[in-house]
Amino acid sequence: MSDQVELQEDAPEEEAERTDYALEPKKVAAVLYAVDIEDRDKLVELMEPLHPADIADLLEQVNAFDRSRLIRLYGMEFDGDILSELDESIREDVIAVLTPQVLTQAVRDLDSDDVVDLIEDLEDAQQEAILGALEDTERAAVQQSLSYPEYSAGRLMQREVVMAPEHWTVGEAIDHLRNTPEEDLPDQFYHIIMVDPRLHPVGNVTLGKLMRSKRATPLKDLLEQTFQVIPAMRDEGDVAYAFNQYHLISAPVVDDEGRLIGVITIDDAMAVLDEEHEEDILRLAGVDGESTLSDSVRATTRRRLPWLAVNLVTAIAASIVISFFEEAIAQVVALAVLMPIVASMGGNAGTQSLTVAVRAIATKDLTGSNVWRVIRRECAVGLINGAVFAVVMGIVGLVWFGSPALGYVIAAAMVINMVIAGLAGTGIPVLLEKVGVDPALASGAFVTTVTDVVGFFAFLGLAAAVLL
């Protein structure tokens, strides 16, 4: 959680006027000008009202040269939260520019979970530098979290928790809170976690209920009804899903013995949900899920090449199918003109089915109980839409090339390919999921191969049979 920025007295009005939360280019330009003329006071004055998340966005938007000049000029003002808000792609560069003093002071401001999130992707030298900057207790906590696998609940949780034994009353809980020193409490918390003698979490009490109840009330009587305990090894994506599905605000994390070892709050779960979606969107388009706008040309090229290579193979496969029919094409060139239409329509229909299926798998809506109904639906949809466009293309073929036979052929091929598209678009992601491959990542290539091959084969094959 980051609330290190000063409260702007005029925030409400200013907010009310702005149409959205984007950084205005004017502001960015003003900052860069202050950097150009090396006017530190001006820079600090401009940056001071900005939230660390906005400063991070600003650093991502300017080029590498301006970035390092800005950071050097900003100096000790540099806040630890800016680091945790930065895209991983430029974190290393930014940290490299920070002086040891600035880095030390910056990371000491952070919660253990933010430090973990910050250093897990850094190379060893920088990890050492940051761990070295921490106090011993803090360092121990961070290393503890790092012992859990990446993307696990154990990595995501923060270790500061507020717990109470089952037999406590409201009064005892409140006194406990009052007497706990600030630094032993999470900087924000919303529940007291009730634990049994074996430290197993048994329930949540919200601070609101606590505050409104008589001191003598047993905590037991105030437990929230929705309560989810998260194993430390649970994947962070599932954690985000649980928070969204069950409207959790915070949830206790337990070790293999079910003992309470930390807590995850909804704002961290929301950030994970955001990242997971981002990854899915990019992967569906054949872009590495980690890609960001601040990647260099080299990084971007490397991230995009593999998928294009896969696509080249599928495209060549399609070409080979076409080459079987060179003779037919040589005799009826209209086939070459029309064949991309069948393939392209199938490809689009397939992508539609595929995307719906991939999302439904991610949201756990597509399960063994309804997969066949969904596949039937997708094929039916393919059949109907295929029929519609079959008629259209039949007419186009007839009018354009004056050949009814050509019209029938393209119409038939269209129907065939769009039914196959519905089948492949749903079946392939489901199969990939079964064998443990991320459907968002791999489905696209398979489905387009199927629709290209079937499209060209059906159209050219029928044409060869009917027209020659």
Place this chain on the structure above:
Amino acid sequence: MSDQVELQEDAPEEEAERTDYALEPKKVAAVLYAVDIEDRDKLVELMEPLHPADIADLLEQVNAFDRSRLIRLYGMEFDGDILSELDESIREDVIAVLTPQVLTQAVRDLDSDDVVDLIEDLEDAQQEAILGALEDTERAAVQQSLSYPEYSAGRLMQREVVMAPEHWTVGEAIDHLRNTPEEDLPDQFYHIIMVDPRLHPVGNVTLGKLMRSKRATPLKDLLEQTFQVIPAMRDEGDVAYAFNQYHLISAPVVDDEGRLIGVITIDDAMAVLDEEHEEDILRLAGVDGESTLSDSVRATTRRRLPWLAVNLVTAIAASIVISFFEEAIAQVVALAVLMPIVASMGGNAGTQSLTVAVRAIATKDLTGSNVWRVIRRECAVGLINGAVFAVVMGIVGLVWFGSPALGYVIAAAMVINMVIAGLAGTGIPVLLEKVGVDPALASGAFVTTVTDVVGFFAFLGLAAAVLL
């Protein structure tokens, strides 16, 4: 917020064993069996431990016939929260099956914001039925919220707020909380909102800080540093962005005069973020953003047809380009075999650039300050990847068809098309955003048209010039 389900004593262990949160098909089968044999007690026993969100998922997974039988048998057990968790696509059917008594009792459990979310998409008759079921004050609150445009902060907020004047002390705030009747408080709250005499929100105090401070402490001294005020007309997508960007837990909503009228909590913002992402993913694939797995074949067909129609037009445009070169193809059939490769590679490269650009626009990372740098990057990436695959295809062309000239031609066309793909993939979404069209929705069609047309034209045009 929904916490209506009973606490499962064995929840922790059970959770720990499960690998994720999906409904097990076994469970669904057991429920359907209980419905078949009309064993109400068994059904209630099976459903009782389920969270309303899970029951909603279950209702979405079974077919319409089983669904209505299940609901009838479940009867008065039917919980209002199940309705708010249901996909809009089947809400109407479910509500139609509920008896008036069940419906009345169900909606009375709900918070005003949940009722709003529930009825905003229902047809008038059902809206009346539900509004009729509410107490007058509740109904007034709901109608108030409905007066704000759909997808606005006003619709999203809940009207129950906890506020305190600037001059209050911790003691006064706590006493106020103690003395406010349960029903006037939000069922969960995490902050007290401090307001000035004009009811303008000036800051947040977390319950944790409140509880740990001396009664005499002025609330002023406990204000959180991060504080965002949300205008009621602000788009809900921007609200979700602000919560995620600034790690907000709850934020006050104000009217045009800046007066406090409600509050939005992070769990609602998280749900919006989830929906917005869902919409973008589906739209990028040419599927109506509202599509769900429980749509009927008819609904699905209707939702998919428009995009396929657009695609047909672009495919025909590409065919027209090809038809310009019928002669060349008739003489060198290899052109028909190879031409789809150039178009397909361009299409994929374009989709990659496009998706990155659309996401960057949505996350406000792509702005006037860096758009040109990004476009330059995308073109450079297109050039490099284009060159790589140009070499590959040049060799393929040479080896496959034994014609060096054909190799040069396809290589050159590949480079041209992939640079254009980078340019169009970034430029088109940016332009669409500028003119106020959702780039996620419309970019795809334009970009593929460009890459198809350019791909075929460059390849066939060069071939005609060089080979004939």
